[in-house]
Amino acid sequence: xxxxxxxxxxSKSHPADAESxxxxxxxxxxxxxxxxxxxxTWLPLGLRTLRKVENxxxxxxxxxxxxxxxxxxxQPKEAWLKTGRWDDTDILFKIPSQxxxxxxLGPSHEEIATPLVQDYLISYKDLPVSVYQIATxxxxxxRAKSGVMRxxxxxxxxxxxxxxxxxDLDRYYERVKQAYLKVFARCGVDVKVTLASGGIFSKKLSxxxxxxxxxxxxxxxACPKCIYAENTEVATKxxxxxxxxxxxxxxxxxxVEAANIFDLGTRYTDDFGFKITDEKGEHLPIVMGCYGIxxxxxxxxxxxxxxxxxGIIWPKNVAPFAVHIVVLGSKDEAVxxxxxxxxxxxxxxxxxxxxxxxxxxxxxxSAGEKFADADLLGMPVRVVVSEKSLKNDxxxxxxxxxxxxxxxxxxxxVAQIKALI
Amino acid sequence: xxxxxxxxxxSKSHPADAESxxxxxxxxxxxxxxxxxxxxTWLPLGLRTLRKVENxxxxxxxxxxxxxxxxxxxQPKEAWLKTGRWDDTDILFKIPSQxxxxxxLGPSHEEIATPLVQDYLISYKDLPVSVYQIATxxxxxxRAKSGVMRxxxxxxxxxxxxxxxxxDLDRYYERVKQAYLKVFARCGVDVKVTLASGGIFSKKLSxxxxxxxxxxxxxxxACPKCIYAENTEVATKxxxxxxxxxxxxxxxxxxVEAANIFDLGTRYTDDFGFKITDEKGEHLPIVMGCYGIxxxxxxxxxxxxxxxxxGIIWPKNVAPFAVHIVVLGSKDEAVxxxxxxxxxxxxxxxxxxxxxxxxxxxxxxSAGEKFADADLLGMPVRVVVSEKSLKNDxxxxxxxxxxxxxxxxxxxxVAQIKALI
Numbered sequence: 001x002x003x004x005x006x007x008x009x010x011s012k013s014h015p016a017d018a019e020s021x022x023x024x025x026x027x028x029x030x031x032x033x034x035x036x037x038x039x040x041t042w043l044p045l046g047l048r049t050l051r052k053v054e055n056x057x058x059x060x061x062x063x064x065x066x067x068x069x070x071x072x073x074x075q076p077k078e079a080w081l082k083t084g085r086w087d088d089t090d091i092l093f094k095i096p097s098q099x100x101x102x103x104x105l106g107p108s109h110e111e112i113a114t115p116l117v118q119d120y121l122i123s124y125k126d127l128p129v130s131v132y133q134i135a136t137x138x139x140x141x142x143r144a145k146s147g148v149m150r151x152x153x154x155x156x157x158x159x160x161x162x163x164x165x166x167x168d169l170d171r172y173y174e175r176v177k178q179a180y181l182k183v184f185a186r187c188g189v190d191v192k193v194t195l196a197s198g199g200i201f202s203k204k205l206s207x208x209x210x211x212x213x214x215x216x217x218x219x220x221x222a223c224p225k226c227i228y229a230e231n232t233e234v235a236t237k238x239x240x241x242x243x244x245x246x247x248x249x250x251x252x253x254x255x256v257e258a259a260n261i262f263d264l265g266t267r268y269t270d271d272f273g274f275k276i277t278d279e280k281g282e283h284l285p286i287v288m289g290c291y292g293i294x295x296x297x298x299x300x301x302x303x304x305x306x307x308x309x310x311g312i313i314w315p316k317n318v319a320p321f322a323v324h325i326v327v328l329g330s331k332d333e334a335v336x337x338x339x340x341x342x343x344x345x346x347x348x349x350x351x352x353x354x355x356x357x358x359x360x361x362x363x364x365x366s367a368g369e370k371f372a373d374a375d376l377l378g379m380p381v382r383v384v385v386s387e388k389s390l391k392n393d394x395x396x397x398x399x400x401x402x403x404x405x406x407x408x409x410x411x412x413x414v415a416q417i418k419a420l421i
Numbered sequence: 422x423x424x425x426x427x428x429x430x431x432s433k434s435h436p437a438d439a440e441s442x443x444x445x446x447x448x449x450x451x452x453x454x455x456x457x458x459x460x461x462t463w464l465p466l467g468l469r470t471l472r473k474v475e476n477x478x479x480x481x482x483x484x485x486x487x488x489x490x491x492x493x494x495x496q497p498k499e500a501w502l503k504t505g506r507w508d509d510t511d512i513l514f515k516i517p518s519q520x521x522x523x524x525x526l527g528p529s530h531e532e533i534a535t536p537l538v539q540d541y542l543i544s545y546k547d548l549p550v551s552v553y554q555i556a557t558x559x560x561x562x563x564r565a566k567s568g569v570m571r572x573x574x575x576x577x578x579x580x581x582x583x584x585x586x587x588x589d590l591d592r593y594y595e596r597v598k599q600a601y602l603k604v605f606a607r608c609g610v611d612v613k614v615t616l617a618s619g620g621i622f623s624k625k626l627s628x629x630x631x632x633x634x635x636x637x638x639x640x641x642x643a644c645p646k647c648i649y650a651e652n653t654e655v656a657t658k659x660x661x662x663x664x665x666x667x668x669x670x671x672x673x674x675x676x677v678e679a680a681n682i683f684d685l686g687t688r689y690t691d692d693f694g695f696k697i698t699d700e701k702g703e704h705l706p707i708v709m710g711c712y713g714i715x716x717x718x719x720x721x722x723x724x725x726x727x728x729x730x731x732g733i734i735w736p737k738n739v740a741p742f743a744v745h746i747v748v749l750g751s752k753d754e755a756v757x758x759x760x761x762x763x764x765x766x767x768x769x770x771x772x773x774x775x776x777x778x779x780x781x782x783x784x785x786x787s788a789g790e791k792f793a794d795a796d797l798l799g800m801p802v803r804v805v806v807s808e809k810s811l812k813n814d815x816x817x818x819x820x821x822x823x824x825x826x827x828x829x830x831x832x833x834x835v836a837q838i839k840a841l842i
Contacts, residue, residue, distance in 0.1 A: 005486070006488065007488055007538060007541055007542070007550040008488075008541045009541065030541070033537055033540065035493045035495070035496070035497065035533065036493075036497050039493045040493060041490055041491065041492045041493050041537060042491040043490055044489060044490060047489055047490060047491050050491070065426070067427065067428055067429075067465045068465060068468055069463060069464055069465060070462065070471070071462045072456045072457075072460045072462050072574055073494075073557060073559075073574060074456070074457070074460045074559065074573060074574045075456070076457050090519060093516050093518070094517070095514050095516050095526065096517075097514070097561050097573075098511060098561050098563060099563060103457075105516065112456065112462065116454055119454065120428050120429045120430065120451070126428065129428040131428060136494060136557065138494075138495065140518050140519050140520070142519060152518075153494060153495045
């Protein structure tokens with residue numbers, strides 16, 4: 001993509017009201033645009049990352065038998081009355097219609113998913129079933145905060161599984177946990193899993209996935225080696241004690257909750273009278289699990305976990321582009337033409353080799369301004385094409401995560417850059 | 422995909438309240454699930470088609486320089502007051518919040534796109550700009566009707582372009598028109614383009630894209646050869662007259678509107694004070710175009726245009742799967758095992774060859790029931806694996822669009838089936 005043609009370029013100054021690192025960099029780099037408090041439009045660069053995150057999640061949910069759907073955001077009031085959540089849920093947007101009806105605007109989809117699966121199930125042999133979607137959610141938060149981390153409108157992957165026995169749910173719950181660990185590993189973040197503190201599901205199992213970052217809102221006692229962690233609010237261990245999983249010394253650290261999984265038991269299936277008849281003619285209760293990953297929140301958490309004082313350092317699987325070519329300017333027209341031609345050739349060749357490339361082909365900017373943008377935008381590999389580099393018949397190649405640049409011969413450019421990705 | 426494992430299988434009976442062909446087949450085949458009047462959940466099979474339609478549109482919009490975003494559904498009331506549409510738009514859902522604010526739930530995105538692009542534009546040199554999204558829209562229709570064709574919640578690709586001159590807009594408008602023709606050609610439907618009847622944009626250019634189907638809601642005078650058509654409501658020609666484009670005799674036919682494009686002039690840019698300074702220091706007004714394709718509506722229109730009395734006939738680029746393998750049953754366990762093994766082998770080999778395959782591996786159903794489902798679900802190629810076919814060391818292969826089946830030797834199965842796709 002030619003940066004000169006992207007309508008939403010980075011801003012030179014920090015957004016005045018950015019109260020968190022992710023808001024600061026995502027807004028300044030024009031990954032997102034704030035429409036209102038807690039409501040964002042995803043711009044071309046940000047959307048590329050968000051869609052990569054979504055695709056990673058999609059692949060991992062498909063791999064454990066999740067069936068993708070796209071459930072409606074408008075939800076019938078009747079279903080919410082049935083579960084008792086219409087009057088109980090203060091973050092529920094209730095939409096009046098000119099037809100005289102009222103709708104719920106989905107903050108989550110138990111009220112859709114439960115009767116949906118119920119509608120199609122004929123036999124206990126059809127279970128277990130796991131359905132999911134990657135979609136927009138709405139929550140009437142009193143206070144939106146932390147950039148894209150807690151919004152009134154946000155992206156989420158929510159999955160619901162249905163089982164005839166607790167054992168079967170337990171097994172699937174564990175498979176989802178493992179799939180989530182793969183998602184976070186692919187997204188390039190360090191995650192710990194805590195046994196959650198309870199709430200309305202207090203008797204049932206629930207886990208939170210915490211992305212480790214100094215900016216995290218939750219204080220954890222965590223193992224630096226394995227995924228074990230406890231939220232200090234309910235911790236049974238202290239820093240310095242041995243990890244019950246692997247024996248390593250536990251430390252205190254901070255995390256951002258990016259996902260959670262719940263054993264819902266029959267909380268919702270009972271409300272909908274969702275039972276099924278087994279081979280002996282007995283009516284079996286259906287036990288249910290639900291599993292959420294905040295997709296837009298995860299993008300924010302990645303930024304919180306992976307940045308420095310100059311900008312974002314995107315992990316490679318979720319970077320908007322793998323390579324950022326910086327074309328430097330020259331006052332000499334002939335030199336500029338040569339530089340541009342070399343940069344365009346590299347751009348075309350990398351793309352032909354299947355590499356995703358952003359080329360900063362803007363004119364009239366200093367090298368310093370372009371380098372600052374490359375750092376802010378945070379693509380994994382930066383390639384500088386300039387009069388100076390071409391004099392040495394080379395490109396200057398630097399990883400965003402490293403301070404050191406290296407010179408790569410022009411003839412080996414594509415191969416060596418590709419090897420870095 | 423193994424049909425035995427899809428939670429949302431086809432129903433044996435037509436939905437009682439399906440008032441249109443698309444609702445009838447999409448619901449009976451479990452492509453969609455109706456949540457309420459005009460509100461649908463997209464099920465695994467339907468979502469596959471919807472995402473293919475979305476990707477075709479995405480590719481064609483990217484090809485004409487469209488920049489993809491994901492704009493917020495929650496929109497500020499202030500923007501709608503600015504354009505005068507807050508009180509004027511009876512289909513606008515207005516959402517009260519516990520914060521005391523009210524939001525608009527986006528039926529379209531002029532109120533987001535216009536100030537969004539304005540926020541980033543620095544120079545007249547940055548224009549033209551074209552931004553789009555593929556997202557869910559909400560309209561508080563008094564009466565939802567025609568299945569997925571006119572819903573309260575629906576999918577749409579909406580694009581907005583911004584230009585410094587009318588000429589530049591006109592050129593881009595024509596490029597979008599050509600891109601839309603490519604979209605519809607790739608979706609396998611016959612489309613005509615009518616000059617629209619006006620409305621609030623009456624002085625400005627607007628075109629509708631009509632998919633030709635006997636079930637269409639609009640009566641057209643159309644050219645059977647080229648894309649020319651007129652809506653009879655405003656027609657200047659009669660059936661039998663010569664097409665002004667190509668001279669062919671015009672006929673009367675019916676169409677479903679699946680897309681439209683508008684020259685909006687400065688209707689919205691004026692409201693937001695969106696002007697830009699040219700090289701002479703003059704403040705240029707910005708002219709704007711908007712371009713919509715109903716994505717969920719297009720899926721419905723495809724069904725309306727491509728079906729018979731047994732079910733859907735998916736055009737190949739938008740079929741959920743290219744191939745539907747029907748595994749027939751046998752009372753003889755050994756025969757059944759041989760049949761299953763041959764079917765599973767074909768299934769694995771086709772998938773390894775990059776072919777998308779649905780395999781109906783359900784047990785306990787008759788051949789007639791399975792054939793009826795294959796016709797209803799409408800994948801382009803049906804392959805029957807049975808004791809009878811395997812006795813001839815062959816598969817029975819039939820196109821959904823054809824009545825004749827042919828026998829394909831097992832050894833040539835993958836190659837010959839692939840050649841049909």
